Amino acid sequence: MKILGNVIKYGDNVDTDVIIPARFLNTNIVEEYSKHCMEDIDKDFLKKLNRGDMIVAGKNFGCGSSREHAPVSLKAVGVSCIIAKSFARIFYRNSINIGFPIFECEQAVDAIEEGNKVRVNFKSGVIENLTNNEKYQAQQFPEFAINMIENDGLINCFKNGNF
Known part of the structure; x- marks a missing residue:
């Protein structure tokens, strides 16, 4: 499967409290709390x-709490994948458990800029920057x-009998 989208780029240590601030987690309705996704780091993110765009970020993306809400909200608002230098474990x-593809690749992060068009093959791990042909x-x-x-x-793997 290939993912194609434009890039929104962030730096190091993007923590789960800026991905989805805890003050909005007074509901279990994903569509409600996801309205606030990334607003503490980028008020214009949404x-x-x-839909289909991707995030490229530095080291330690997703640090902080172990709440599953952070990758769930990113997926819910339409982020197709994340490419980072490293992720909090x-x-x-949590991302893989919800079927949200994330990739670690320092070289890609260093070369890809905000707004670049990128294609990712999640089976092979090949990341193509279509903007600069790399x-x-x-x-x-x-x-x-x-x-x-x-x-x-x-959960769907089990429901579908795919394990």
Whole structure:
């Protein structure tokens, strides 16, 4: 599967409290709390995001709490994937569990700029910057993670009998 979108770029240490501020988690309705996704780091995030766009970020993306709300809200608002230098481990695992593809690739992060058009093959890990005609190689997902992404998460894998 290939993902194509424009890039919104952030720096290091984007924590879960700026991805989805805790003050908005007084509901379990994803559509409600996701209206505030990224607003503490980028008040215009939802205005500039088009469904399918992706985030490129520095080191330690998703640090902070272990709440699953952060990757859930990013996925719900239409972010197609995240490419970062590194992820907080619990954010990484929560993302895969909900079928949200994320990629670690320092070379790509260093070269890709805000607004670039990028295509990602989540099976091979190839990241193509279509704006400057460059390719980068992220680590490929293991088969079980590809299965979770293709089935829109771990729970759906079980529901669909795909484990």
